[in-house]
Amino acid sequence: MLVVGVSPGRVWWAMLERTASNPYVFGEVLYKATGLALCGLAVALALDAGLFNIGAEGQLTAGVLACSTLGAALPAGTPAIVAIPLCLAAAAAAGAAVGALIGGLRATRGAHEVITSIMLNAIIAGVALWIGNELVFRNGTTRGDTIAPGARLSPLGLGGSAANASLVIAIVAIAVMWWLRERTTWGRAWRAVGQEPEAARSVGISVERVQTLVMAGSGALVGLAAANFVMGDKHAFEEGLGRGTGLLGISVALLGRTHPIGVGVAAVLLGFLSAAGLEVGDLVPKELTEMLQGVVVLAVAAAGPWVASRAQVTA
């Protein structure tokens, strides 16, 4: 920021102040945080089980495609009580299918999940574009038919921002993931598989099954993030919708130390950086605030171990 001659303090202050005082900015922060929290939870779940889900990007696209296609296919008069669960289920199922494929290949064939994820990201992006061009996009645009009104998640009414009811989904997901992870034998099983797969196997846990199920669950969470974009905001399939959220989800999961509540906090932090960063465009170029996200993630990543080592010295 010094390069463009604006004091960093002033920019940070402006970002904070505009978020606090302007409901639109506040809402945009929440909107971004919703998607990031769900993707972060997904990556965290996989990491807990010792798997690196770098495929959230592809699972997100699959979720967006499934959710918007079903939403557009529903008759216009479908009541919300039917349409919303159906579309959420479609998004989650599509994400889960991709996740289960990755997990299943890892479990049965030993195929490294990082390679299969990256390959599937590329494949799904291409296939989605193809399906879009062939079937969905209207009149040379990169946007498909609008989904049925009943399938829309209502906006939270924060100054016309995109924040919507899927924020509730994200909060519930955080709570459920916390409960599963800390309080149930399932959570114990998947963390045992992550930490000591051989020990887990010897106490009768099927490592292969856990890996497949965890990746399916991870994909389902990503699919719900897709619902945030489709049902809460754009109401249609758009080329590149939500792109980048899956990769940022990795940072969110790791910054939150894979703990669901930590993930929530990290999601708000990164959501703040990307949404509020756009709102200080009058002070600094928006490219700078894009860059800032990387800088902050780096700084937080380095700060953790540093604080830990200090704590050891003083103890």
Next chain:
Amino acid sequence: MFALGLVVALAGAYFLYELRLESVGLVADFERWLYGGLVLVAIGAAVCAAGVLGDRRWLIVAAAAAAAVLPIAIIEVVWRPDLLVGVVSIAFVLQALKIAIPLALAALGGAVTERAGVVDLALEAKLLFGAFTAAAIGHWTDSVYLGVLGGIGAGIVVAAVQLVFALRLRADQVIVGVALNLLALGGTRFLLQLMYGESSNSPGAPAFGDAVFGNPVFWIAVTAAIVVPLAMQRTRWGVRLRAAGDRPEALVAVGVSPSRARLAAGLVGGALAGAGGAQISLSVGGFSADMSSGRGYIAIAMVILAGWRPGWAALVCVGIGAAGALNIQLQVTGSSIPRELAPLLPYVLTLVVLVVAGGKGRRPPGSLGRI
């Protein structure tokens, strides 16, 4: 196994032998015979090798060769025999190499860094900053060579930042990689804005154009593909970097710092990936935002696929290049495969190879990511 391979290879050889009839006009479609013969010889040789050496990895090679060729042959030859004329041409090979250069360099760099025990998800950042710096310096000095040097320098700088965070500050290596990729995406756009007043394209830089043999980066890639695997086996640098990756405590025991070995490895890795970045921008004579378009991620997948062996990783990338060139060929000749799907061929193949061969062969370096 050996006998089976021999039969296939002999059949291929017979195809090639029949080519002598071409001069008297008995074989009409020369290219098809040549192509089929070469492929059969290759598959047969690989199967033979599997039998003789008792090493199942050669079967993977055979499966890959078959998988790469058969579906295309079946789908395309039925409708478009003329396509093969393009495939066996010199231009096709050059095109494949050209596509493979940045991928292979990034994969070589990634293999070196990861073998030393540092997770290298920052390849994308190295490619992107390398591409930007090469274009900027190329534009400023009007020299391709200085541009390439700039790209290499940028790769080294990104690697240095990555290693400071990973080794010195002990930050999580995966986060550092992802963060640097983010930083590169925003940072190159910011620098474009700052230096040239627009955020998507740089002004023109000197370009290699379609030249392959006249392209310095090509020779860097070829040299690296030969020298890096050798250096890893034979030199002190290589032995230390492998020890740092597999048994850092052994290095400590002989009084060598694993961190220093990792630094020595990582900076070389950064230089290689940076050179790959230079190829991306200088081949078209300019930088545009996000022009690495995920190639860093593909490269790291290829490193894992190749079992962290640099030479193999580079070779696999040449395979991806061949698939890319085939795709261009399909576009030129007109094809029944939709244009959105054709570029996915290498990724589908990678999945097929993984599923057929399984990924259980090679283990990652022992201390990867655990510094």
